[in-house]
Amino acid sequence: MKEQQGSPDQLPADKGQGETGAIYKLVIFESENFCGTKVELSAECEDVPEKTRVGSVIVESGPWVGFERPGFAGEQFVLEKGEYPRWSTWTNCHHSYRLSSFRPLKMVSIINHKLHLFENAGFEGRKMEIGGDDVPSLCAHGFHGRVASAKAISGVWVGYMYPGYRGSQFVFERGDFRHWNDWGAAAPQIQSVRRVKDMHWHKKGCYVAPTPTTPNPKPSPNPKPLTHPQS
Known part of the structure; x- marks a missing residue:
């Protein structure tokens, strides 16, 4: 690092290919934990069906980016290869609970980012x-x-x-x-x-957020009663 001063239900697979010919596939589910109605995508989708709620996602090959609003607008959520059983697994920013459009991220096999x-x-x-x-x-x-x-x-x-x-x-x-x-x-x-990594070139696949190293403090078994100052 350097610092310096400077001045539909199934979309056609052929349109979901990356620059190296990789096939993209993403499955969205109506409910959490991969339940309910599902829709498979293999290319960009500007607007999921109006009544489709995205409760969970499986990325079979990717990566993808999901958007809060139709037309690839609003909050962005990167979805790498893996399973996302609920909203909190793809974001910790809860401004919106809706995904309305998706597109694959075109990846190439490179050594240096x-x-x-x-x-x-x-x-x-x-x-x-x-x-x-x-x-x-x-x-x-x-x-x-x-x-x-x-x-x-x-x-x-x-x-x-x-x-x-x-x-x-x-x-x-x-x-x-x-x-x-x-x-x-x-x-x-x-x-x-x-x-952003893809399983095609990175065997670890999907990014996983680190878990906190400090455990939550346990409550005192004998809490002292609150005292109020004399007026």
């Missing part, structure tokens, strides 16, 4: 170069949260509003993003980033 982040719009101000590693906290590297433009040089990345891969998600596919609106954000805030 590279992403450039800029403090100001138009690729101006301080610059941070990220290559090959996930970054759970930009602040830990002296880059304090403000990201107003970006260049995804290689690979697919997802940025998060808060450290530890928490909060709203923003996808960076290869290309230039001159302004934070270009990646669907309402403010220039990103505090952690990671690479």
Whole structure:
């Protein structure tokens, strides 16, 4: 890492192929734990049927990105290969409980991932170069949260509003993003980033959020009664 100063029910499979010919497949279920009516997707879907509620998801091959609103708009949720039995398994940002459109993320087999982040719009101000590693906290590297433009040089990345891969998600596919609106954000805030992986090239497959290392404190068996100060 470097810092520097800078200025339908079944969609046709052939349209779901990645750049290397990989076939994409995602199954959405009406209820949690893969129950109820299911719909299979193998290509982008701009608007799931109006009454279709997405309670759980299985990504058989991917990765994909789901959106809160039709037409690939609203909150974004990255879905890598694996099972998502309920809402909390694909996000910890509960602004919305609806997924209304999906599209596959086009992946290529590469060794080196590279992403450039800029403090100001138009690729101006301080610059941070990220290559090959996930970054759970930009602040830990002296880059304090403000990201107003970006260049995804290689690979697919997802940025998060808060450290530890928490909060709203923003996808960076290869290309230039001159302004934070270009990646669907309402403010220039990103505090952690990671690479999007696919089982085709990464045997571990789906990203799994780390579990807390500190257990929840146990309540006292003999709590003391509350006392109120004398008036």
